[in-house]
Structures are given as C-alpha cells and as structure tokens.
Amino acid sequence: MKLLLVEDDVENAAFALRGFREHGHTVDQALNGRDGLYLATESKYDVLIIDRMLPVMDGLSLVKSLRSAQILTPVLFLTTMSGIDDRVEGLEAGGDDYLVKPYAFSELNARVNALARRPPISNQVTILRFADLEMDLLKRTVARGGASIDLQPREFQLLEYLLRHADHVVTRTMLLEGVWDFHFDPKTNIVETHISRLRSKINRAGDPELIQTIRGSGYSLRATTKTA
C-alpha cells in the first residue's frame, strides 16, 4: 500500500514510518499541511494519515481543500487527547476515521487497512459470506454450513462488522466504535464477553475457529488452514 503521513512531530512520525515500512507499505512523509496538500494532489495514495495540528496549514483545511478538489482518498485524522471533541469536526470536514494520540501502532495499522479496503464493500451487498458462514442482511439471518444460527441483535452487528472486515485485524476500539457507538473506553470486558458468546454460537462441535484473537491487536475473521 502507498501511504502519505502528514505529521510535524518528528518522533511520532518516525514511529509510524518504521511500523508501516515493517509491514511492507510505501510511505511518503510531509512535515506541514501545505506540503501534504501538494503531495496528496500530485500522487495517488491508498490512505492519507493527517495530524489535526500542523504548521502552515492545519489538517482540517487540508482535507477540506482535498475534498473540494474531488480527491476522495480515505483520510485518517490523528488528534491529541485534549482534542477529543475534534472527532465530529474532522469527520464533517471529510475525514473517514480518527485516532487519538498516543496510540498503539497495531491500532493505527488496523485502521489504515480498514480504510484502504473500504470502497469495494458497497451498500448493495445484501449477503455477506466468509468460508461456510453466510449472513443475510435483509432477512437478518445467519447460517453456518447451511445450519441457521440464532443471534442477538448486538451479536449480529458484531459479526457483520467482522464480516465486512474479513481477513483484516479489527481492534477492540474499532469494535466499540463501530458496533456499540462507544467513542470512549468503557473499561469493561464487554467486547471480550460478546466475542466469546458469538464464538460459542457460530462454532458447532468440530467446526474450525473463524474468529481469531490477534494478541495485542484485536480480532480477525480468518479461516484456519484446515490442513494445519
């Protein structure tokens, strides 16, 4: 993937750059808003990672300019802790996601991956499939290997989110935001509890595990290689 990181904090930028390069991404870097705008309009990127507070031109204006120039590359905003309220503002300006600094690299990586593959999933899809799991969004039914599974509404939403991000890591925070609409850390194990219930419902005896726990990162819907 080709990424653009617009961030003036050198240490934080170096941390992110190292992480992305380890994961095999190509990353361009800009240290201020104007350079960021120039790079984003000149080349094509998969995801733009933009700090809210930037010299010369702030992140919000940068994204507004991009959007008014019809450049629709997904944008992830980075905000500081004291700017928690900036989220809505950022999303309204044309941002697609936000992350509060300081963050764990795995969180940033998971979100960037989620953004990069957002376009292919269109709203017209009414049936989500993964391995032998099938979800009908209209009838609100789930079946595995043809056998129907009865899910609570929240469990259904959780599975839908995982299906939409199949093969990618989704973090606990992404689930809290996407499934529960909790934009804060509730400090309880509700995600873990719901994942474990979901697992016990979709795994019949002998079925391979579909929801994998990725240590230190989150969860991922992955088919375990049956031969392994």
Add this chain to the structure above:
Amino acid sequence: MRLPRLLRTTSFKLAALFALIFGVSAIAIGAFVYINVKSTLNRQELARVQSDALALKGEFDSGGMSDLMDAIHQRQHNKIAGGQNYTLFKSNGERLFGNMPKLLLKAGFKHLTGPPDGDEPPGQLEQLLVYRQQLSPDLWLVVGDDIGRMRDLSADLLQIFGLGLLFTLTIAIGGGVAVSRTFLQRIDNITRTAEAIIEGDVEQRIVLGGAGDDLDRLAATLNRMLDRIGLLMDTLRHVSTDIAHDLRTPLGHLRQVLDEASRHATSTAEYHAAVSRAISEADGLLDTFAAILRIAQIESGSRRAGFRRVGMSDTVASVVQTFAPTAEDQGRALVVHIDPNVEIDGDRELIIQLIVNLIDNAFHHTPKGTRISVSFFAGDGEAVLEISDNGEGVSPAERERIFERFYRCESSRTTPGNGLGLSLVAAVAGLHSATIAVLDNKPGLKIQIRFPMAGGRENGTVHGAAESAVFRTRKNSIA
C-alpha cells in the same frame, strides 16, 4: 488630597448634577412666577386707577363739580384704596385742585415721578401711575397712585427666591458631600479587602453595612464570588495533589518493572514479558490522563453547544443490553424497567458514557450474584435514571465523596480502577443540569440522576441551570 477625591466620587457628581438641575429649574420657576405676579399686579393697578377715574367721571356727569369734589374729599378722607392722588386741570394746564406736577393732558395712562409723600426711601421721588380722564371739554381729572410699594414687593419676591435657592443648593452640596463620604468609606472598605486578598490573605471578606442596600448586595455578591473562587482553588489544589499522588503508584510500578528487567532478565522471552508489562502500566497512566482531560473538557461546558434531542429510553435500553451477557456470566439478575419514549436535550455520546460508567461501577463494586436494577422513568418534568444494587452499599460518610476525583472507597482500594469513573458521571450530569442523589437502597446503593426533560428549558422548569451537579444524600430514603 481628601477633598478632591471626595469631589471625584460618583455620588458627589450625582448630587452636584441634581443640585444644578434643581437650581436651574428653581430659577426658571421663579422667573415665571415673578413675571406673572408682576404683570397681574400691574393689570390690577391699572384697572383700579382707571375704574376710580371712571367712577369720579360718573359723579361729575351726574352731579357736576360739587359732587365730584365731595367724592374726592370723601376718598381722601377715607384713604380709600391706599390714598390716591387726585388732581384737576383745566385744558390750558392750569391746576384747579391737587398737587400733581403739570403734565400733557391726553387720555390714558402714564408713569411719572411726583413729589415725595413720605413712604418712599429718603431722597427718592414718589413713583406714580397716573390716569388722565377728560371730564368736560375744559376739565381734566388725573388720578395717580403710588406704585413704589409694588416695586418693593417685586424686590422682596426676588430676594425670597434668591435666599431659597442658596439654601437649597447649600443643602444639596452638603448632602452630596456627606453621602459621598459614606459611599467612599464603604468603597474603601471593599478596596481594602481586595488589596488584602491580593496580598495573599484569601480568607478576607467584605464587611457588610447591614442596610441591605445596593452596595451591600454588591458586597455580598463579591463575597460569594470570592467563596466560589476559593472553592475552585481548593479543588484545583486537591486535584493536582491527587493527580501527583495517584500517578506515583503506576509510575513506580513501571519503574520497578523496567528496573527488574534491566537487572534480572536474561532471555528474549523475559524481556518481552517485562516490556509488555511496562506497556500495560503506561497504558494505564495514559488512560488516567485521558480521563482527567475528558472530565476537564466536559466541565468546561463547551459541549453544551452540540446538544441534540436524545431518545433516552432507547439509549438506556441499548446500553443495558450490552451488559446482559456479562451479568449472565456473573450469575447476576439484571432487573430493567424503562419508560418508553422519554427524551432529553443532551450529548448522546456523553450520556452513553454516563450510563456505562454507572452500570460498570455497580458491576465492579458488588460481588458476583448481586442483583443490579436499572430503571428509567419520567416524572414531574424530569427524566430519572436509577441504578441500584442489593450489595453492601456505601457508608453515609463515603456517599458524598464517591464522585470526587480519584476517590476510592476503603473497601474497594484493591479493585482495579482509577477513581475517575463517577467523577466523569458527575461532570456529565453537571453539563446536563442534572442532579445526582446517592441513596440507601436498603441494602445496597442507589444512584439517582434526574435530568431535565427535553423542552423543559422553554417551559421554564430549569433545574440547577449552569450550576454543577448538586449532590444530595438522603439518609432515610425510600426502601
């Protein structure tokens, strides 16, 4: 130095201004009265002299010269009308009777000076108003009246006005000075208090005059403001001490972990374990900071601008539903009662966090198997949220403190948590002008939050307005 300052006071300026306005209007009224009185007197005088002359002409017309002379003598004898001067002239100017100087014989009024008759100031001539009346082709009657007294009256009138004005102005200015001095003393009192506070004696308060007037009200308000600032300063001091205190522990742990790793870890696995422990300690610290910042941000009130209609019933139901699996796992009964379609004006995200924190608090501080009840109902313009349990409860002494930052009950010091969950609840409640009550559920704890219902502001049933959340503890509460 004292007087100029006095003259510069607002109250003195006001008194002076009033004196000026009063003086000017008194002069205007005086002038008006004076002119009117004078002209009325004049008119009366003219009428009197003329009617006297006409009456005498009547005597002459009916009874001839003898009747006229009788009438004149009678008048002079009786001194009717203050004693007029009557003189008869022939057309050629020859004086037949009386003592008036010669004058042009032409019908009508004339002012002239005549010989002194004793009632005027020494050295001055008699001031006369005369009326000339032709009695027959060869005979003229001149009636004169002394108008000196009338002039004196005018002068007296002016003098009375002048003295009155002087007296009033003296009282006004004297009063102004007196009032200003009192005012200045009280202002000095406020200034001295303020200076004492600037010097560092923050406990100083303004002494009230006791009259309950506007200055007293101002002083009382200033005192209340000082109390509030004092309270805020205290809170701030506590918060910074608390933060320092509370962050020392996890920082200490972090240091221990790293210290131990640097001295004892030998394998990659051991280093890995130490690093992940260090990361989780650091995350805990960051969480605490995030929570502090979030509380501060909520308390700043800036989010009130983003208030929308929130369907509380659905929100409460959805959050409670989230806890159902955990409750089941822990063998708890989660009793829920929610009135449908109750709305409030607020910040949905923060309301969710408030409910989550309250329920989470109940889960954290009661043993497994304890019943937790969530009820939400509408009543009397308020939307009431109650979270209760039948656990051990909180002692009355601690009930008021559980919403303080970093406060942890004695019994829960060992459970994980940063002591900020309920502080955040209090901040969110305050932002929504909601009141919080900590009640005895007999047994257990009941936290009750009363939100003003949507539209309540327009209907004038505001609760607590912009004040922070009000805490009430009721010892004998509903079972």
